[in-house]
Amino acid sequence: MGKELTSRSEDYSQWYIDLVKKADLAENSDVRGCMVIKPYGYTIWENMQQGLDRMFKNTGHVNAYFPLFIPKSFLAREASHVEGFAKECAIVTHYRLKNAEDGSGVIVDPDAKLEEELIVRPTSETVIWNSYKRWIQSYRDLPILINQWANVVRWEMRTRLFLRTAEFLWQEGHTAHATAKEAEEETIQMLNVYADFVENFMALPVVKGRKSEGEKFPGAIDTYCIEALMQDGKALQAGTSHFLGQNFAKAFDVQFATKEGSLDYVWGTSWGVSTRLIGGLIMAHSDDDGLILPPKLAPIHVAIVPIFKSEEELQKITEKVNLISTELRKKGFAVKFDNRDTHKPGFKFAEYELKGVPVRLAIGPRDLENGTIEVARRDTKEKKVVSIDEVTTLIPALLDEIQQNIYTKALKFREEKTTHVDTFEQFKNVLDEKGGFVMAHWDGTPETEAAIKEETKATIRCIPLDAKEEAGKCVYSGKPSSKRVLFARAY
């Protein structure tokens, strides 16, 4: 019927693209690599923002906004930072257009060249630390705990809706502290906030860990991350939190007078999650019939479909439904009563399944007679008929149960797809045949990491924070290792 999805088993990445488009989350724009986030998709983002923003505020952060454009010279201040981003920057070189003399349209006015080119921010460390230099004189000005919600641009060669786009939306936290210890604690605190959010709102279990040298953020001393597993057995980095040390403070000369009267460079952190989370949300939970959204992020919690033949029937149903929706809205749920007479109930059922609405109610003449209503849950597809009087008290518990069930299912999947291996043969076999997370010993050298990546396409996703001390031998080099690290093929 034009709405059918490619199945996951047939072509996982096509399934993903179909789903994003058919569930009306987003579409490609005319600018390569960019996307239009449609209202249904954007509402998911708004719900994410709401949850995260509250958590940021609760941990003492405030929001601010820094400019989109960064003077080119700023980016060059921190050597590894510029190296990390140089290859994917969009650059503004002119500030004016004019009509072409031959009438063929508009052209860039060559007389309007900028003295210094501006970089469209790929991330904001540089502009922000440039401000911090002015804001910080003394230990009394610290800490600064700022977050910003913004868009950034990274000129990627290959893009995929939500997972990797040239422009994306995110939040970036940038904090400044008087001591290394405090900054390190902040880094871990925000990692925990992310893990909490992803597990409790997105219903997606994550592994918290530290990145290897090769995988860490350009400009950071340490990068921590949360890694989630997608249904196709590939890993997705869901959030990162960086301990910046004094790198940016030194690059932007941000010093402060300590209590003791000496001068010291400020310690920094930065941390972010992006609209990529929406991609992860889709890939982690959804099925061949469409999206499955956790209630805590779903734009619509309950869709109500009336079944009617006549106008009078619809009238009677509407009266009942109004009571129910008012009650549910009072409890804080987003309810949609779909009283369109242009589509049949069956069409609507399929549509709400495609869009991942957690709970669907159906009510028709039969129900009016019996004082009942049909309740269907998206995650398990179970349907049951309940008394209309108790439906509004059942739904909050049902939504909680759905949230929990989605999480449990994802956790079980991850556990099944996490394999401990001790030889390189096993390592390769598991990656090719089973996929998922592979826990293996690693000798800690970048050379081994690179060689494994070269041979298997798998990377070290992280060194898990809860890794047990365990003597072993590196799967690749055979050299001694004290703990297992998490390998996977990744997005």
Place this chain on the structure above:
RNA sequence: CGGGGCGUAGCGCAGUCCGGUUAGCGCACCUGGUUUGGGACCAGGGGGCCGCAGGUUCGAAUCCUGCCGCCCCGACCA
């Protein structure tokens, strides 16, 4: 940036090899009617610079040249 594929109605495609009246199909859209507890049916209707520019020809979606754009697969990345 290499390799492959594709641009024809809002979407998905056929037609192109072998040039020939008015460019076709499915979905979507509009109108009317019958329907409505799992993606309705019938009838009628609207919608096209056939990616752009040039050339060959009596005649080009179709052949030739150039350009532009997109998708897939690789090297780089949240």
